[in-house]
Amino acid sequence: MNASRKTIERLSHYRMVLSRLSGQGVQNIYSRELAALADCTPAQVRRDLMVTGYEGNPKHGYNISELKKSLDVFFDFKGNLVAVIVGAGSLGRALIAYFMPKKTMYDIVAAFDSDMNKTGRLINGTPCFHINEMVEKLHDLKPDIALVTVPAESAQEVALKLVKSGVSGILNFAPVRLKVPEKVYVENIDVTMSLEKVAFFSRQYREEKNNG
Amino acid sequence: MNASRKTIERLSHYRMVLSRLSGQGVQNIYSRELAALADCTPAQVRRDLMVTGYEGNPKHGYNISELKKSLDVFFDFKGNLVAVIVGAGSLGRALIAYFMPKKTMYDIVAAFDSDMNKTGRLINGTPCFHINEMVEKLHDLKPDIALVTVPAESAQEVALKLVKSGVSGILNFAPVRLKVPEKVYVENIDVTMSLEKVAFFSRQYREEKNNG
Structure with missing residues (x-):
């Protein structure tokens, strides 16, 4: 089944x-209520849910626990998803802390860093290895996906090593567009760029307000 | 001047x-080279740069230091941009650590949290206050923008307080769509949603590979 990026986001x-x-403790929800909470249209909600194969009775609203179960199945793997993180700076460590307690879907099995002070120990329960050991460890761990929080300069090299080891999905926080083969999915989160947008538009809005 | 979100991103x-x-140490760059590095077209590069008022001589390539200076002016405020961060958990602290050393454009002047263990002390040089003091402190600090890393349940209430105090731009990490008045710019970064997309599409790509 093919779903668009926007559908998966919703x-x-x-x-x-x-x-x-x-x-x-809420038990039922109408498509228009869910649409309002998710900032889209009721028609979109109904169409999106059809993609997951869920057949509810939208007349009396969806049963929340059934619908959630159906989405869990849709998103979930047979087992947990094996992830690694490359770059154990402040952002990398925050991400480990963020995902570790919710061991439902992601299992960050290893972190890699070039800083000797960070390697050879556990970060929130995740072992941190030196980046020079990465290729070898990836061979053993066979991760499905990777989070990349290294500086821009090293991100491309890291990405190619990840792809070579079989990783087919990368969540990239480095402010650089990664060049990867087709059939590798890259999602970018660029915090600095997002903050620059906020800064720019907040200034524009403020000026518009001041001018009238 | 009105620029689209996509233009500002680029x-x-x-x-x-x-x-x-x-x-x-690179000194000149052609629009097609910049386009390749930024993953867009040369025509887009030239059009976007016109928005900033930059008049280079694209025949011999742009002078990198001049072009950068022009972009700095375009993005920069007269002074620094005053920012606060609400939520000093692992992600909030990572963001403070990330932006503090680059004091060129953003000045995170205060953090707020509901956890008494985090308040009343400095986090990477940024004072952390209790969330109950926020309205009063915002009145004094007059921040331009805010970063929100509180749980989904409290994000809407926090956003309204921020807007009421005059904040016109929010970078929101809470997995919830904020309802704010017109002329307040919200940019969302949803790490969990991004990771779910990576997980979903990496699985799809892998299955496609295995099936053919």
């Missing part, structure tokens, strides 16, 4: 909204 | 590419 968002509602 | 990206090249 499905992931619905899943988070449903988790939250379920935690609050 | 300009921010050019700026980073130029910084890197300049650090490597």
